[in-house]
Amino acid sequence: MTVDYHCAWDQGHHLWMIYLMRVVDAQVVLNKPGSVVLWTNCHHPFYDENPYPEAAPPERPVWVGDFWDMFGAGHELELRNLKAIAEYRHHNGLPITPDWMK
DSSP states (O other), X not given: OXXXXXEOSSOSSSOOEEEEEEEEEHHHHHSSSSEEEEEXXXXXXXXXXXXXXXXXXXXXXXXXXXXXXXXXXXXHHHHHXXXXXXXXXXXXXXXXXXXXXX
């Protein structure tokens, strides 16, 4: 029930963006069915300065850290997508995790 989601911006070799998530049974904490996802995103120093400028597309003038103030809204969208995917898979009897994780 813990997810450490490692990702990066523009390159896949140094996965420095790490989203720390915990999934909790909503029945225990809210007395209703479902799940609660706790999401922590630490402000890594690379958000302030791009360590891989050579990997950025030349037509894109911005860096992911430029959007730090909007991360809450973006993560809310990502959580809604996660919820929709999990509910769809559960409703249709599909596994929540991919085959390669079994």
